[in-house]
Amino acid sequence: MANLDPELLKALRQAATAAADGGVDFHVNSGWRSPEYQNQLLREAVSKYGSEREAARWVATATTSPHVSGEAVDIGGSNATAWLSRHGAEYGLCQIYRNEPWHYELRTDAIDRGCPRMYADPTQDPRIQQ
Incomplete structure (x- = not known):
């Protein structure tokens, strides 16, 4: 949980506490990543998927x-991701990519308006365009 955006961490802790009250445990599989580690993941994805274009659907x-900026977490456990898909917006936690049901980011507007429409994958996200 080191180096996560403090507001994301706060929302995640609040959601995890509420989920635990219902018997659902959160497991953060990945939070902040160093640039070196992110580049390693990208190289591995290129090797796995055969091209940079295909790898970009999964790894930025x-x-x-x-x-890398501390603004995303990957949550493990199908019970946890199912719980977040139902209740995450109450804490500003939103799934961003349709192809990554484990990837959540903080969207504080979601508390009042619900989560924004998901991108199909990271290649559709204007923030990720290279």
């Missing part, structure tokens, strides 16, 4: 990844 560069 170190300069564009919200993980």
